[in-house]
Each structure stands twice: as structure tokens, then as C-alpha cells.
Amino acid sequence: EPEVTQTPSHQVTQMGQEVILRCVPISNHLYFYWYRQILGQKVEFLVSFYNNEISEKSEIFDDQFSVERPDGSNFTLKIRSTKLEDSAMYFCASNPGTGDHQPQHFGDGTRLSIL
Amino acid sequence: DQQVKQNSPSLSVQEGRISILNCDYTNSMFDYFLWYKKYPAEGPTFLISISSIKDKNEDGRFTVFLNKSAKHLSLHIVPSQPGDSAVYFCAASARRAGKSTFGDGTTLTVKP
Numbered sequence: 675e676p677e678v679t680q681t682p683s684h685q686v687t688q689m690g691q692e693v694i695l696r697c698v699p700i701s702n703h704l705y706f707y708w709y710r711q712i713l714g715q716k717v718e719f720l721v722s723f724y725n726n727e728i729s730e731k732s733e734i735f736d737d738q739f740s741v742e743r744p745d746g747s748n749f750t751l752k753i754r755s756t757k758l759e760d761s762a763m764y765f766c767a768s769n770p771g772t773g774d775h776q777p778q779h780f781g782d783g784t785r786l787s788i789l
Numbered sequence: 790d791q792q793v794k795q796n797s798p799s800l801s802v803q804e805g806r807i808s809i810l811n812c813d814y815t816n817s818m819f820d821y822f823l824w825y826k827k828y829p830a831e832g833p834t835f836l837i838s839i840s841s842i843k844d845k846n847e848d849g850r851f852t853v854f855l856n857k858s859a860k861h862l863s864l865h866i867v868p869s870q871p872g873d874s875a876v877y878f879c880a881a882s883a884r885r886a887g888k889s890t891f892g893d894g895t896t897l898t899v900k901p
Contacts, residue, residue, distance in 0.1 A: 678832070705886040717833065717878065717891040730888055765832050771886040775821040775840055778889060780832035 676700040678781035680766050686787045687756050695751045695784045697766030704771035705729070706749045707778060708741065710762040717765065723749065724771065753786075761788045792816045793881050795892035803900055808866040810895050812879030815860065819881040823889065824853060824864045827876045836877075837864070869899045 679698045687693045699706050708720040721731040723741055738754045749768075753760055763785050767778040794813045802808045810824075820841040825833035839846040839853045839862065846853050852865045866873055876896050880889040 680832075707888065709889075709891075716893045717880075719888040719890065722886075722888055724886070732888075767832075769886045775838070775882070775885055777823050777835040777838055779835065780825075782830070782832045 680781035699768030703768035705769040707767040793892040810864040818883040
């Protein structure tokens with residue numbers, strides 16, 4: 675069964691540094707998402723992406739965050755100047771986006787640790 | 790503003806018995822509801838969903854019930870198996886391919 679894959683599985687970065695988290699969504703899916711889960715908290719929506727542009731974003735997704743689909747297969751989340759509070763699991767998801775409601779399929783996440 | 794709530798952080802049941810996980814929501818615009826299962830160090834795995842036009846959806850051992858007037862849904866697992874032990878998240882969305890709003894999760898432990 676097709677899967678969403680995320681790399682790296684664990685990223686350790688110094689505070690203030692830029693980090694790029696990478697995702698390969700399921701190939702025929704049209705919608706892509708980033709979520710995060712801070713330790714002990716709920717899974718929170720960050721941003722959704724469709725047709726090469728952001729379709730929705732949360733208040734968490736401020737100017738330090740950006741997303742890109744650089745080559746038609748990868749979907750990246752960039753955090754420009756990381757803060758301690760950015761430490762979390764970051765999950766990428768994709769959705770077929772066709773027909774009726776369908777579930778999002780999630781990758782196994784990237785654990786981001788900011789030192 | 791917690792739009793999706795799972796009030797039970799944990800649930801423990803005996804193997805072979807029924808597990809019932811509950812979820813409440815406040816946003817009347819939600820029209821699609823999902824349950825995800827999550828193991829440590831893995832992403833959420835889709836389990837079962839229900840559209841707001843239905844009140845029940847069944848898939849093998851898993852059944853989801855939706856009570857729109859009460860803004861409540863539940864997941865029934867019958868019979869429960871030790872491999873079902875995981876964190877279960879309720880989620881909801883308000884439009885096709887829209888963002889999902891998650892509850893806090895319920896940790897289910899099924900004892901052999």
C-alpha cells in the first residue's frame with residue numbers, strides 16, 4: 675500500500691538555525707498537510723497545500739514557517755529561525771482530494787529537537 | 790477553544806470484551822469524522838470514518854456511531870485484542886480535503 679514517507683526521522687538543531695523537513699506524499703494525492711504534536715499535547719494543524727499554493731493555515735504557521743513543493747514529488751516544511759518551542763513531532767499527510775470525503779494518510783513523522 | 794474533545798485519557802479492557810471510546814465536538818460545521826490509531830514512534834493510522842449523513846459505519850471489529858444532535862461520536866471495538874492497544878484519536882473536518890481537528894487522544898490498553 676502506498677505510504678507517505680518523511681525524512682529525517684530525527685533532526686537535532688541549534689536554536690536560531692534553519693531546518694527543512696521533507697515529505698514524499700502518496701503519488702496521486704492532490705492535497706498535502708503539515709501537522710505537529712508537541713510532547714504530551716494533541717496533534718495540531720499547521721498548513722494545507724493544494725495546486726501549488728497554501729489553501730489554509732493555522733495561527734501557529736507564522737512568518738518563520740514556509741512550505742514548498744519544489745519538484746512535483748517532495749513537499750517540504752522550512753522553519754527559518756528555530757525556537758525551543760518548535761521542538762515537536764512534525765507529521766506530513768496527504769489526501770486524494772477527489773470524490774467524497776476521504777481520510778488523510780500520515781507519515782511516521784520527524785522528531786525535531788531544538789537545543 | 791477545544792472543538793474536539795476526548796474526555797477519557799485512558800481506557801483498560803479485557804481481551805475479548807468491548808472497547809468503547811468516546812468523542813464530543815462543538816463545531817456544527819464538522820461533517821466528516823475519523824478515528825485514527827497511533828503507536829509510539831509512528832504516525833496516525835486511519836481506522837474508520839463516518840460522514841454526517843450517516844449515524845453508523847461498520848468495518849469488521851470496528852463500528853463508529855454518530856449522534857449529531859448530541860455532537861457525540863463513539864468507536865466500538867468488538868472483540869478487543871491486545872494488538873489494539875494504542876492511542877486512539879478522534880478527528881473532524883468541515884469540508885472535503887479540509888484540515889482535520891484532533892482530540893487529545895485516548896490510550897487503550899487491552900489486557901490478555
